[in-house]
Amino acid sequence: MQVLKERILKDGKALDEHILKVDSFLNHQIDVTLMNEIGEAFKERFKEHKITKILTIESSGIAIACIAAQYFKVPVVFAKKTVSRNLDAQTYDSVVYSFTKQQHYTVKVSKRYLHNEDHVLIIDDFLANGKAAEGLLEIVEKAGATLEGVGIVIEKGFQEGGKKLRERNVKVESLAIIDKLGKDCIEFRDE
């Protein structure tokens, strides 16, 4: 997605060989106009699929999932990382490891909001080691729902998450795949 790649080159910053900072438009400040272009791009890439629900994970997946959902005309469900008195007791759970935050956490989705007749598109801002996506896949499986695919804004192609998901025959659509990060260096995969 050309406009996204140009924005990453203009406003993104590689902190080291692993971390790309895009918090000026994607995951702290959010450029809602760009999010709409991203939402349309996901709709285009999954236009042949019957989607009944978009599943994401708090916090940084929520913005893009909700904007994208407008193009699919379906509800969003976001997996919760924190325990709250508001959450149902009956949940589908998965344990996820965050490399960015260097900790394990349990993500939960109420059984009331994911069913075996659902056709699910998972959307997230980043795909790196794939731990969050695998956690969401596990929740989709536990619900007996059908996974239609995974839509990712930025995939770190030099990490194994995308490869692992594709080896499981998951349809992964990443709008920008970065093959190399480093000081003053952001290299995209040719598509």
Next chain:
Amino acid sequence: MQVLKERILKDGKALDEHILKVDSFLNHQIDVTLMNEIGEAFKERFKEHKITKILTIESSGIAIACIAAQYFKVPVVFAKKTVSRNLDAQTYDSVVYSFTKQQHYTVKVSKRYLHNEDHVLIIDDFLANGKAAEGLLEIVEKAGATLEGVGIVIEKGFQEGGKKLRERNVKVESLAIIDKLGKDCIEFRDE
């Protein structure tokens, strides 16, 4: 906002006299169509105001802030609750107490995304004791920005947050104000 009140009566559930569960459409599963109606309602209520940025707090404020931002054509910034390697070192901070989660946490906004020329609309899903809103107000003040107002989806009118903000001459627009909660009882304030 009539459609919102009807939805609260239809799908909301009072867990006790303090906690209203609306996670089927607002803060776990998200009805994006309703969010658009809510976004338009905020635009209508703040149409005389020059807004340059919408500020909210992760996680459950993000969905409504992003959908609403489309009507204001401005970026969203969400205050972060968790420390991440991705966050700038230079931040505006505020310590907030969550009654729902019964803990203090520090919320942070990068100094790069809030400036003294900004005119800020704070948006959140709930207003109860007002601790989150007060924390966001403090961040707006620290940035030297101008607060244009606070837009809330559901205000618990029987708690003191709304009253305290209005006593500080903050323009608070709540789309539904609940004056009484209890078993089989959700009473709205007349408007």
